[in-house]
């Protein structure tokens with residue numbers, strides 16, 4: 296008897312519920328996103344990235360002492376084995392930061408104190424370690440490829456501020472720190488997106504956290520997922536360099552049936568609630584840094600694509616101009632997405648393993664009929 300229960304599967308698994316989860320709530324019709332039930336707008340307005348990590352990993356908001364303790368543990372884990380730094384130095388100068396990050400995270404497993412452990416507490420420790428290390432790797436590789444000296448971590452700083460310090464070599468302004476901190480909160484989790492699903496599939500084989508996060512980084516890289524923020528900025532940069540009209544430029548893309556990166560979403564049929572904050576951030580940072588052109592261009596493109604295609608901007612559209620104004624290179628945009636999303640990936644890996652079953656769906660076979668006889672080579 297066939298074990299296939301529902302042979303009609305929508306392409307891309309659209310609308311299929313593939314797991315139970317208590318981490319992230321999305322209402323795509325109303326534009327609602329919540330972590331552990333707490334609305335993303337409240338978290339963006341009142342929380343910080345470390346507190347959001349606690350919420351994702353432990354299922355509730357921390358007390359003051361619990362938050363202080365997590366912040367201390369994250370700061371203590373700002374350490375990378377010299378062998379990993381050597382690996383970053385050995386990468387070809389042309390290597391994409393996202394590829395370097397994927398390879399480095401895989402290699403981090405060799406040096407992890409809990410390498411052979413896959414229990415709940417060990418995975419919480421790995422989540423904390425990886426959150427600190429991923430940020431450090433992204434910053435360190437950018438400096439190495441530019442021939443700049445590495446910057447020591449400052450354990451007195453919050454996660455966002457320390458990342459900007461290690462990336463840029465100077466302490467960020469309060470505005471820049473706050474902007475990145477909010478961006479990290481907004482990107483932290485998003486239910487069963489492609490990279491999180493990849494992480495859960497890997498974890499469910501009883502592999503390990505580093506393998507699961509490596510799978511996730513590989514999935515995040517693609518331009519249909521996290522790679523869209525970089526692709527969106529490349530278009531804006533080209534428009535700026537060619538002094539082109541943004542509406543005409545994007546109109547041409549649509550006429551050629553090209554997708555405009557940063558628009559559309561599988562789940563949201565209304566405004567992506569993360570875009571609401573990033574739009575404001577892009578405008579305010581653009582004004583305060585004397586670079587209002589990126590927001591102004593984004594605004595024109597957004598209005599045009601909405602009118603023309605009824606598509607809303609997603610998280611990646613306004614994160615592009617926000618990160619650019621923060622002084623982050625465009626090929627670091629997707630790695631910076633990972634700097635945040637490690638929190639959600641780790642929460643999902645832990646949740647998966649707390650109540651695990653192998654994830655092994657079926658395919659609807661569409662090939663030649665069975666039995667298709669084997670024809671000896673001399674008779675073909």
Ligand SMILES: CC(C)(COP(=O)(O)OP(=O)(O)OC[C@H]1O[C@@H](n2cnc3c(N)ncnc32)[C@H](O)[C@@H]1OP(=O)(O)O)[C@@H](O)C(=O)NCCC(=O)NCCS
Pocket residue numbers: 307518519520521523553554555556557558559560561562604606609610611
């Ligand atoms: C996010 C995304 C992958 C969702 O894809 P999906 O649910 O599979 O939707 P589809 O790609 O099937 O798109 C449905 C229709 O909308 C159009 N569309 C979707 N996103 C579009 C975009 N960004 N620009 C132009 N048209 C778009 C498609 O061409 C398609 O039109 P058609 O029915 O006439 O062929 C898709 O919107 C996309 O590729 N966006 C750009 C990349 C991006 O920003 N990704 C980050 C997501 S957070």
